[in-house]
Amino acid sequence: MWVMKMNKFAELPLVEPVYRTYHDGIVSACISTNPSIRNWFLSNATVLTCNKAFLTETSNPAIRVENYSFSNPMLVTKWVSIEFLKGYINPVIRNLIDAGYYVHFSGVDDYYVDGKTWYKERHFNHDGTICGYNQEDKTFCIYAYDSNWIYQKFWTPQKSFNKGKEAMFKQGIYGNLCAIKPREEQVAFSVQTALNGIVDYLDSDLVKYPEDGQGKARGIVVQEYIAKYIDKLQDGSIPYDRMDRRIFRLIWEHKKVMLERIEKIEQELQLGTEVSEKYRFLVSEADAMRMLYASHRMKRRDSVLPIIKKKLLNLINKERELLTLLVDRAGREFQNEALEVSQK
Numbered sequence: 001m002w003v004m005k006m007n008k009f010a011e012l013p014l015v016e017p018v019y020r021t022y023h024d025g026i027v028s029a030c031i032s033t034n035p036s037i038r039n040w041f042l043s044n045a046t047v048l049t050c051n052k053a054f055l056t057e058t059s060n061p062a063i064r065v066e067n068y069s070f071s072n073p074m075l076v077t078k079w080v081s082i083e084f085l086k087g088y089i090n091p092v093i094r095n096l097i098d099a100g101y102y103v104h105f106s107g108v109d110d111y112y113v114d115g116k117t118w119y120k121e122r123h124f125n126h127d128g129t130i131c132g133y134n135q136e137d138k139t140f141c142i143y144a145y146d147s148n149w150i151y152q153k154f155w156t157p158q159k160s161f162n163k164g165k166e167a168m169f170k171q172g173i174y175g176n177l178c179a180i181k182p183r184e185e186q187v188a189f190s191v192q193t194a195l196n197g198i199v200d201y202l203d204s205d206l207v208k209y210p211e212d213g214q215g216k217a218r219g220i221v222v223q224e225y226i227a228k229y230i231d232k233l234q235d236g237s238i239p240y241d242r243m244d245r246r247i248f249r250l251i252w253e254h255k256k257v258m259l260e261r262i263e264k265i266e267q268e269l270q271l272g273t274e275v276s277e278k279y280r281f282l283v284s285e286a287d288a289m290r291m292l293y294a295s296h297r298m299k300r301r302d303s304v305l306p307i308i309k310k311k312l313l314n315l316i317n318k319e320r321e322l323l324t325l326l327v328d329r330a331g332r333e334f335q336n337e338a339l340e341v342s343q344k
Contacts (some may be wrong), residue, residue: 008135010097014143018257020047020151022248023104023144024069026129027180031103032158034182037074039189040071041067042261046197048222050255052335054229055211059242061229063222063250076181082165089165090158093140096179104129107175109168112164115154117145125168127175149245191268194261195330198323223251223316230307230309240300248293250309252286254321259283262326267290275326283323285315321328 013098017029018041031037044067053064070077078101083090093103106127110118118124131153132141139155168175204219215227226247232238262276289311292304 007281008096008308009133011096012100012102013318014131014153018042019068019250021063021246021253022064022216023129025126026102026143027072027105028181029129029143030075031182033100033178034074034184036185036187037072037182040072040074041185042264043190044072044197045257046194046222047201047218047260048251049223051258052209052211052213052217052225054232054238059238060244061225061242061247063226063247065254066218066252072141072182074183074185074187076101076179077181078179079263080177081174082177083169085177089177090162092177093279094135096177097130097133099181101179101181101243102266104128104174104180105130105248107168107173108161108164109167110164113142113159114156114160114166115144115146116156117147117149119147123167125173125175130161153173153243161241189264189268191265191330194265195327199327202320202323202327209294210243220316220320223312224285226251227312227316230305230312233308234305243297243320245294248286249289251312252290255283257284258323259344264279264313264330265326265330269330271326271329271333275329279322282315282319287312289315 012030013032014029014124015032015035017025017027018038019025026042028038037185045065049064049066051058051060053102054061080092082089082105096103104127106125108126110126111120111122113119115149117126118127126144128142128144130140131143133139134155136140138158140158140161141155143151143152143163145151158272160233165175201219204217204221206221206224209217209219209221211228221332229238229244229247233240241335259276259279259282262279263273265271266273266276286306289308292308
């Protein structure tokens with residue numbers, strides 16, 4: 001583990017996370033000592049999910065990717081409730097960082113944390129990750145969305161972090177610390193696991209996950225639910241000031257990771273590059289939707305919502321076509337390999 005130390009200073013390195021839309025995606029930024037763990041995410045973190053409650057109750061579709069966070073078995077995770085650390089939380093955090101652990105926290109009010117998303121704007125029970133400390137100026141290095149809504153590292157006074165924690169304590173809310181460290185075992189990309197995940201992702205439509213059904217929607221149909229979310233923004237049943245600003249960032253990240261997954265499958269099975277070359281356009285389209293949506297969030301322009309919806313529905317159709325083609329070709333390749341083995 002590379003740890004830069006000078007006197008009372010330590011900072012752990014970060015890599016570009018696989019998914020960084022939400023703070024719990026930090027786990028894939030903590031793998032600098034074992035970058036092969038990225039292969040686990042590429043093999044296993046494939047299926048989109050969302051909460052259908054936004055159709056009738058909430059304003060948040062809670063779109064996520066299964067297995068993109070703490071469920072990764074290639075990470076050592078140690079959890080402890082902040083409630084029981086009392087006045088020892090800062091030394092515990094420093095000890096963990098000195099031992100090579102990144103420290104994810106929850107249960108801290110953003111309003112008091114200098115540099116964080118809602119600093120001095122809104123009381124908000126939030127999370128983030130501490131990856132360094134400086135005892136000379138009593139600061140922590142936090143990796144989270146900053147006050148400009150940019151997900152990056154920034155240094156904040158330890159006393160402001162503690163004030164945010166204590167504000168939640170007064171409400172009887174106690175968060176957790178999760179120490180995160182990569183395991184040493186090397187991880188290979190699993191073509192079969194990745195293909196199974198794609199098949200699972202494709203096995204999804206409005207018949208299997210109807211609007212009036214219970215629970216979450218899973219798979220490619222999640223994007224059809226996001227199209228319905230756009231409709232609700234358009235008709236005002238979800239107010240503009242309550243729109244979820246990050247949903248199209250996650251869709252864009254999902255396409256970027258899917259492209260990387262497709263390229264690995266094509267390479268491993270020697271399928272050529274036709275699918276990945278065509279899928280690359282979907283990544284660009286997802287990025288365009290992300291930027292249109294972000295511009296609408298910054299300055300309201302309802303006229304862009306139908307454009308985003310049309311792009312999204314076109315993307316769904318093209319994605320289903322390309323991923324089905326990939327699965328069919330991969331299946332034929334596996335059948336050919338089995339036939340060659342049986343003939344020997």
